[in-house]
Amino acid sequence: MTKKRTGVFVCHCGTNIAATVDVARVAKEMAGEDSVAFTKEYVYMCSEPGQESVVQAIKDNKLDSIVVTCCSPNLHEKTFRDNAKRAGINNFTCEIANIREQCSWVHNDKAKGTEKAIKISRSVVRRVNRNQPLESIAVNVTRRAMVIGGGIAGIQAALDIANAGVEVVLVEKQATIGGRMLQLSETFPTLDCSQCVLSPKMVELKRHPKVKLMTYSEVQELAGSVGNFRVKILKKPTFVDPDKCKLCDECTAVCPVVVPNEYEINLTTRRAIYIPYAQSIPASYTLDESTCLGLNPVVCGKCKDVCEADAINYDMRPETVTEDVGAIVVATGFDLYDQANMPEMGGGKVEDVLDGLQFERLCSASGATGGHILRPSDHKEPKNVVFIQCVGSRDPAKHCAYCSKICCMYTAKHAQLYKHHVPDGRAYVFYIDIRSGGKGYEEFVQRTMEDNDTLYLRGRVSRLYRHNGKVRVLGTDTLSGQNVEIDADMVVLALAMVPSKGTTEIAKILKIGRDKDGFLAEAHPKLRPVESVTGGIYLAGAAQAPKDIPETVAQAGAAAAKVIALLSQSTLSRPPLIAKVRPSHCTGCGMCVDACPFLAIRLENGKAIVNEALCEGCGSCSATCLRAAIDVKNVTQLQIFEMIEACLA
Amino acid sequence: MSEQQNYEPRVVAFLCKWCSSAGSDLAGVSRIQYPANATPITIPCTGAVSPMYILSAFNKGADGVLVSGCHIGDCHYIEGNFLARRKMHLIMELLEFIGVEPNRFRMSWVSAAEGAKFAQVITDFVDDLKPLGPQEKLKKAERA
Ligand SMILES: Cc1cc2nc3c(=O)[nH]c(=O)nc-3n(C[C@H](O)[C@H](O)[C@H](O)COP(=O)(O)OP(=O)(O)OC[C@H]3O[C@@H](n4cnc5c(N)ncnc54)[C@H](O)[C@@H]3O)c2cc1C
Ligand code: SF4
Ligand code: SF4
Numbered sequence: 186m187t188k189k190r191t192g193v194f195v196c197h198c199g200t201n202i203a204a205t206v207d208v209a210r211v212a213k214e215m216a217g218e219d220s221v222a223f224t225k226e227y228v229y230m231c232s233e234p235g236q237e238s239v240v241q242a243i244k245d246n247k248l249d250s251i252v253v254t255c256c257s258p259n260l261h262e263k264t265f266r267d268n269a270k271r272a273g274i275n276n277f278t279c280e281i282a283n284i285r286e287q288c289s290w291v292h293n294d295k296a297k298g299t300e301k302a303i304k305i306s307r308s309v310v311r312r313v314n315r316n317q318p319l320e321s322i323a324v325n326v327t328r329r330a331m332v333i334g335g336g337i338a339g340i341q342a343a344l345d346i347a348n349a350g351v352e353v354v355l356v357e358k359q360a361t362i363g364g365r366m367l368q369l370s371e372t373f374p375t376l377d378c379s380q381c382v383l384s385p386k387m388v389e390l391k392r393h394p395k396v397k398l399m400t401y402s403e404v405q406e407l408a409g410s411v412g413n414f415r416v417k418i419l420k421k422p423t424f425v426d427p428d429k430c431k432l433c434d435e436c437t438a439v440c441p442v443v444v445p446n447e448y449e450i451n452l453t454t455r456r457a458i459y460i461p462y463a464q465s466i467p468a469s470y471t472l473d474e475s476t477c478l479g480l481n482p483v484v485c486g487k488c489k490d491v492c493e494a495d496a497i498n499y500d501m502r503p504e505t506v507t508e509d510v511g512a513i514v515v516a517t518g519f520d521l522y523d524q525a526n527m528p529e530m531g532g533g534k535v536e537d538v539l540d541g542l543q544f545e546r547l548c549s550a551s552g553a554t555g556g557h558i559l560r561p562s563d564h565k566e567p568k569n570v571v572f573i574q575c576v577g578s579r580d581p582a583k584h585c586a587y588c589s590k591i592c593c594m595y596t597a598k599h600a601q602l603y604k605h606h607v608p609d610g611r612a613y614v615f616y617i618d619i620r621s622g623g624k625g626y627e628e629f630v631q632r633t634m635e636d637n638d639t640l641y642l643r644g645r646v647s648r649l650y651r652h653n654g655k656v657r658v659l660g661t662d663t664l665s666g667q668n669v670e671i672d673a674d675m676v677v678l679a680l681a682m683v684p685s686k687g688t689t690e691i692a693k694i695l696k697i698g699r700d701k702d703g704f705l706a707e708a709h710p711k712l713r714p715v716e717s718v719t720g721g722i723y724l725a726g727a728a729q730a731p732k733d734i735p736e737t738v739a740q741a742g743a744a745a746a747k748v749i750a751l752l753s754q755s756t757l758s759r760p761p762l763i764a765k766v767r768p769s770h771c772t773g774c775g776m777c778v779d780a781c782p783f784l785a786i787r788l789e790n791g792k793a794i795v796n797e798a799l800c801e802g803c804g805s806c807s808a809t810c811l812r813a814a815i816d817v818k819n820v821t822q823l824q825i826f827e828m829i830e831a832c833l834a
Numbered sequence: 835m836s837e838q839q840n841y842e843p844r845v846v847a848f849l850c851k852w853c854s855s856a857g858s859d860l861a862g863v864s865r866i867q868y869p870a871n872a873t874p875i876t877i878p879c880t881g882a883v884s885p886m887y888i889l890s891a892f893n894k895g896a897d898g899v900l901v902s903g904c905h906i907g908d909c910h911y912i913e914g915n916f917l918a919r920r921k922m923h924l925i926m927e928l929l930e931f932i933g934v935e936p937n938r939f940r941m942s943w944v945s946a947a948e949g950a951k952f953a954q955v956i957t958d959f960v961d962d963l964k965p966l967g968p969q970e971k972l973k974k975a976e977r978a
Contacts, residue, residue: 804878
């Protein structure tokens, strides 16, 4: 091996590194390494002059490899590899030593921090010493996209992608697209009708020549990687042919099965055969297999008998469909925090205590009460309503630690809607703070308080229970220091927004990370807010964090733009850090073949052979091979052994 | 006892790039302080950790070795951490067999979202290593 000429560039990161790591000493120690021909420290290596100095130093000193000791490789590995390339050397001979996140920021003791920074830097210098110049692998791109989740986030993302001329498959779990927005009545801060703005988009999506809509379907499996994913989808049978269904509603009239209607959040009932909403897309009925008496003319068969359009077919079966796409947007939305976790709020068992979405359905003209606010217990108009904010939010000890962000706004909206429906009624709002950042939002809340004469009480509710046909609410008003007791006709809880069950499921299937609260994790909180950590998988909407419709739409547009940019490339480059066999050492034992999770290795003439298109570079093979005959390029066993040595020197 | 209190165990920490290494980044971003005893080596997957790495670390004078990866079921490479877990049980047995305290070796599951947990794992491991004193059994004699 000819001796390397490595340059080491030590960044101060202002004082972020320099305050707790003696950067001059790190540079000096590295200068003592055999392979190091040049060292430099600088206050901001990633600044324009910093980057220029790297390029210049490579050229001036004929360096063949560089180590930048700075922040996490997630931030600037690409920056400095690009610089290496600009300076005329191979980008894979550049490596990052993370002495900020993994060192200076977590150790206040400068002496110890410096020692550790030296070990980290030295181990990376040793690794680079054996790095090979590599070329990225070019792969073709499948110019199609998939959107998972058909709420407003998914609809917007799919439309934006389709309008750019790229084919999109939208997979929605429910029998209709629309998501939560289809359940809302009016929306803050303008009070425009939710369905009126959403339905045209749903119809546009349905008719779009570039969109393939798959409702009542679930993603089951993902294979491949950015540019070339293969997705397996289960299409559940609806037992109704949407092309034949005339929406006459004859079937529901005869179906004998009555079950709670989940689309109306159990405020009403539906039949085993049903249509979620009048605005459903696809506009067709669905037969819910789990509640139907048996899909069997002998047992029941009433719906099939009555359907003149002959749209009902009991012989439909689940179907597995495979779609190839180059990029994926995940937009699987949110659920409300489960009231069962909150016995102090009645645990979901106290009559006339509703959640926010149920209140939306009461206000909605298409809802169970035809848009009249009537309380569930006796269908009377409630003359006083208590709205409680932050239920389950901002409570790290017992419930969710975070702020659900939109409840202040929708509670103000609910109070206004209530006063519009019941002008002589009284609305109370329990709140901790009012958070109304957003265009026109603060003004909206002020209007609720002033024009709509709503009584805002600052404080938490400690308990509520049924009392004399009403709901007794016990709380405190922390401004006056008084205990408050209200006998309310109805109570509405602004429950925390949590990741939907479908979000949890899809994260497991796609292997994308979630944050500490279970929302989908973005690749970087500031700079890469719509990307997951996995290349080619993007995030949009409330599945990523609580957010309102304007923010959801903006994020969906951003995710779509990322997809379009990705798919506008004819080829993508895949990192070449994949496995390589040394045939001279391989005995053909086949251990690696069994260890590889991607079935990328086969034996041929008694030697292991790696399929470069399939290998993901996980390294499972190299950890298994007893002969050290297989290694991942630039993360070889020899390199790791030398890194270990450097860490303990 | 006072000798043990001054003694600083030397730890090599193999961190999976997709989870624990990102978790250590998060600990950094959140400025959570933890002992500086563990030097990280980022690897593509815990499945890539050969038992030889662990023995080699002890051989070169490590007092403790940590392997930290994704939670079971969350492996970026489908089942890498599963393989790792199986291998690591073998390592524990092997260490015991050759007379090294098996708890000098530890495996943990830290996701990219668990910065505080990462810091805690290191803190606990260092605390637990201190009473064991320096690891001499596998350490090669200093080369002259
Ligand atoms: C009571 C209440 C009132 C609100 N009022 C307003 C308002 O006035 N103004 C405003 O701006 N915002 C309001 N919001 C917020 C608004 O509802 C959300 O911003 C919006 O619905 C988020 O859209 P989304 O597409 O991200 O998620 P969702 O609407 O939750 O849609 C997600 C979709 O994905 C589907 N899905 C889930 N998992 C899977 C899976 N694994 N596979 C396939 N599909 C899946 C779901 O079935 C659903 O159709 C309100 C929210 C609540 C709770
Ligand atoms: S495990 Fe090693 S020796 Fe066995 S087939 Fe694979 S590369 Fe060859
Ligand atoms: S690194 Fe080895 S085990 Fe991993 S995908 Fe490639 S060939 Fe398979």
